[in-house]
Amino acid sequence: MKKLPILFCLILLLGFAACKTTEANYKAAYEAAREKQLTGDSLIDFGLTDQQCPRNMVFGPDTLPVRTEYIGYTKGGGADSDKSVVKRFCVVVGRFKQVFNAKSMRERLMSSGYGNALVLHNNMKEYYVVANTSDNPHTASLMLDSVRADGSLVLKAPYPYILQPGHLARKR
16 A cells, blocks of 8 residues: 555656756757747737738838727827827827826927827727828828937837828728
């Protein structure tokens, strides 16, 4: 009877020893993940689902990374009192789940010279920080290039991109 628990412990100990991870296993897993990250260039890795990824759209001579989504006007975000400030092409520089973080980024943008910065939200209460808006795709392209070239803004991919409010995207 005493041999059964000893035998069970011995089998358990051998099982754990067989599953021992090694530095080589860790390194191989790291290299595989790193390779996937380098070649994956999917924006899903940046917290965006496939439906949220910007698509390249052609507007005459300009090609812009555009997402179309129905938006709401965030209270205290710059567009709640005058909805006409939101135009067809919005240059998005950040997305947050907390309105406080979005408003903080808007304040930093405004102090850096982006006086038309706005905070908009979608139906899932994700808050978008918009540096500027335009009705003209060429002007939007120039604004996008300007934001990309601004060294004071530290933006991670996929930002900046163009957000087209759904209610304005239908208008031509």
